[in-house]
């Protein structure tokens with residue numbers, strides 16, 4: 040298949056691609072539209088993937104939809120930044136506000152496996168206090184989840200994803216050994232380490248979702264550095280090569296290239312199924328329960344687009360909070376040049392990190408952040424130089440020639456939830472005829488203070504390792520959360536601790552949208568841990584006849 | 587292919603690895619297609635394409651010793667495919683409309699200021715107009731509400747520069763290893779070069795670099 044040929048659904052004939060063999064297939068159970076399945080799951084990423092697998096393993100009938108294709112990494116993932124944009128959600132979205140978000144490559148995937156197909160694999164746990172940040176730290180909102188319970192689900196997620204990490208992790212409460220040894224740290228990571236040590240901070244090899252030794256059909260990572268545009272070797276433990284094959288084996292059906300446009304609700308106020316677009320036609324799948332797992336833009340968009348006379352403001356929205364409290368994470372960076380050759384594109388991009396400022400509270404702002412080593416590929420690096428420094432012409436070409444000598448540190452910082460940062464529907468329509476989202480974002484004063492602090496710290500670290508021509512990239516953000524927050528009451532949240540909507544008892548949300556706060560670490564492991572918990576909770580509710 | 591000792595990576599050509607273990611079949615297909623991009627515009631009319639070529643020549647002036655990367659053709663291909671980025675700023679029209687309007691407006695500005703098409707201006711005049719576009723100082727009615735500064739940063743810079751650094755000639759120029767599958771990398775430390783990576787012509791080692799780069803497979 041060529042990169043720009045339109046794809047057709049692959050899982051229509053009772054089989055799914057075997058991602059581990061060229062041209063191979065695995066058998067997959069098919070369900071008919073008319074069968075009332077136990078669960079429809081919309082989205083197969085960090086939330087939808089594990090939930091689908093666990094529900095199927097518990098014996099529920101599940102059909103999971105994804106708007107994106109079911110890729111075969113071995114045959115279809117080129118070692119190439121430009122053509123691999125096929126992994127991203129590139130349908131139009133309008134961004135505004137004082138600090139408009141960059142979407143596309145930066146923020147969301149459209150493929151079976153979701154954004155985990157092209158994520159950077161950094162796999163971190165929240166600091167326990169963040170689950171009660173309002174009570175313990177004085178900002179944001181408390182989660183209705185207990186950190187000790189989350190600790191056990193994190194451990195399960197780390198096992199399932201074969202996380203490679205250090206023997207002992209320097210921050211937070213004790214955790215079990217990582218299942219795979221840490222990866223060798225590249226030159227870019229060692230410079231982070233040297234800078235952190237010079238500042239008196241601890242650092243660590245980053246726990247990563249790519250294997251350092253064989254696992255099943257996954258070979259160890261070969262340090263090619265293309266992780267953010269898809270891993271062609273299957274070393275990366277994305278949903279596509281972990282929970283999705285598990286789900287299929289356990290009897291779930293994965294419908295690829297199937298865009299859900301609307302959730303149907305009957306006169307009694309219960310969800311009855313979903314309207315979806317596949318292979319050129321709109322169809323309707325009946326279901327006893329519906330789970331939305333489309334991530335922080337598509338989840339609220341679908342809930343809003345599903346408005347009815349009874350729910351004129353969209354589904355699960357009696358609180359008026361669907362689409363609100365959108366959060367991204369500050370992803371600012373400091374860049375510089377070294378005398379030596381660093382060749383930062385070798386290996387996964389973030390092989391070392393320091394979480395120092397997530398655990399040190401001597402700051403005059405709320406929230407925390409970590410920072411990581413960097414290894415952008417040429418197109419991404421050129422966009423930093425044009426964006427942050429406005430370089431073009433000869434100046435840009437000359438600066439790009441320093442590629443092999445560059446280093447960089449990038450923060451992942453906690454942005455505070457704000458009511459006015461939100462997703463709404465615009466007047467324009469997409470290729471399915473659905474209103475496209477408008478994403479409005481402005482940083483709060485606290486966000487700005489945190490960013491300034493992080494930039495100054497990272498600059499010091501680069502100075503201490505002797506980097507020259509240091510410059511700051513002040514505008515980048517990454518990762519999404521919020522827009523269907525979980526909480527303690529129907530007035531102040533969209534779903535409860537079990538990810539069940541307050542308004543419609545058989546409608547769940549299980550993805551990054553449920554975060555009430557976003558913490559100072561990358562989100563996927565927390566999303567997956569919540570999904571694993573949700574599956575257990577659903578099983579318990581079903582046993583008690585409360586589903 | 588770069589050659590001679592003037593270049594930072596003399597003799598290094600990422601394409602010499604094309605048939606080696608760093609390139610797999612899908613990558614070869616993708617890059618072959620990129621190298622064979624149709625040179626004639628399929629979306630823009632000849633006049634706008636001429637303007638675009640001139641703009642590309644200023645955003646990324648290319649070295650004389652190798653064939654130019656056909657940047658305008660790549661931007662036109664993006665427009666032809668309507669390959670969206672996944673978002674756009676509320677003050678910009680959609681991809682195709684932004685380029686059509688922006689190129690026409692640059693030409694209108696050139697006519698207003700110098701009585702000639704943008705493509706016929708001296709490089710210095712072109713650069714001045716582009717800098718004023720970047721700074722948001724242009725205001726010809728042809729912009730029709732589209733902020734020139736947003737057009738410059740979100741479309742001109744973003745699309746042209748991305749097309750350039752997607753090209754093997756640019757990879758060779760900056761000493762980037764290029765495609766790496768199934769073979770990745772082994773030597774992870776500073777100043778450690780795998781033999782299939784570009785060798786840098788630091789002062790005094792130009793000839794060694796040339797020799798090592800010729801052996802890259």
Ligand SMILES: Cc1cc2nc3c(=O)[nH]c(=O)nc-3n(C[C@H](O)[C@H](O)[C@H](O)COP(=O)(O)OP(=O)(O)OC[C@H]3O[C@@H](n4cnc5c(N)ncnc54)[C@H](O)[C@@H]3O)c2cc1C
Pocket residue numbers: 081082083084085086087104105106107144145146147148149150151152153154155157158159160161162163267297298299300332333334335337338341518519549550551552561562563564566
């Ligand atoms: C470049 C990049 C790097 C990242 N790196 C890291 C990292 O190193 N560590 C980390 O923890 N996190 C990282 N993230 C973030 C992480 O990938 C996401 O937070 C996580 O995948 C979100 O999980 P999710 O289930 O909410 O959504 P996703 O994983 O995005 O899955 C949502 C899925 O739903 C589908 N979908 C949406 N709407 C519909 C619909 N209406 N019908 C059908 N299907 C639909 C989409 O196609 C998509 O496949 C990164 C993200 C990006 C973009």
Ligand code: SF4
Pocket residue numbers: 249259260261262263264265266267269270271272273274275386387770
């Ligand atoms: S560096 Fe490792 S995880 Fe990343 S793409 Fe390559 S093999 Fe996959």
